[in-house]
Amino acid sequence: MTITHTLSLAVRFIDHFSGRPVPQELPVRLSESYARPAPRPDGSGARQADGSYRFLGAAAGTRRILWRDPFRRSQSGWIRWEIADPEVTLPLPVPAQVIDQELWPTAGAETTPGATGVRGKLRGTGAGGLEIRIALQGRPFNRLTRSDPAGEFLFLPPGVLPLDAGGRVPLTIEARIPGGAVRPILSGSFLPATAGAGFAGPDFTILPQTVARVTFQLA
Structure with a gap:
């Protein structure tokens, strides 16, 4: 049978x-x-x-x-x-x-060699559980993740990421309460500092084929 x-x-x-x-x-x-x-x-x-x-x-x-x-x-x-x-x-x-x-x-997940992205940390009150969107400057947001209880996240923008005149990828970030208001980004800095200059507001740039460690200060 x-x-x-x-x-x-x-x-x-x-x-x-x-x-x-x-x-x-x-x-x-x-x-x-x-x-x-x-x-x-x-x-x-x-x-x-x-x-x-x-x-x-x-x-x-x-x-x-x-x-x-x-x-x-x-x-x-x-x-x-x-x-x-x-x-x-x-x-x-x-x-x-x-x-x-x-x-x-997850925020601590391994990434593939040559990946371009942001391993970020939000600082400020209520940094955990926020929706995080990152896109090329001037482009609409089309991916999201959430910050973990420590305010940390990993974001890996898909597709071709064109470079600016300085050879870096120009990005912008939005942090939002799920289903609610935007939490403005006041400033940001890189770890180590040699990876990029500090910046004010949500716009920043990263090196291609790297997963940059960036700290973002919430308003």
Whole structure:
């Protein structure tokens, strides 16, 4: 007798900044039954070549998609800003359609060599839990992250980042209370100071292919 298993769910975790699948293998499973995804053909893990995790023969009902170890807020340098885990109700109308879920790199996450970005720290009252947006000067904001309880964050602007006349990437930052008012940026400075001149207001520049450490003073 041949036993076949039907695909029930395919889920993939996407890097908010790059739009690409998170490269690390995550401990993905379903709540209630704690069903595990099918292994790769070579048996070396469950993350498939397209970055998805595929569940076979999962029981019907509403399930949370668990992606981190128990009692942890983040996993392998990734975080999801919604505290609750994503939910799915099985069976799905189209099980083969991959469900994408966004994750964000934590403030202390490792970055790839040659990445351009900002490892920032907000100083001032209420620096934790703010929405942080950074974009090229003169361009609209199209990505965001949040500062952690210590006011720290990692921001990796996607796409081609043109340089100014001085060979640096011109950026601007916005800090905002989620769903509320903007928290003005008064000034900023680099660590070490040799990485760039201090600045007033939200506009600043960084060297390309570096992840600059920048401190921002909130009003």
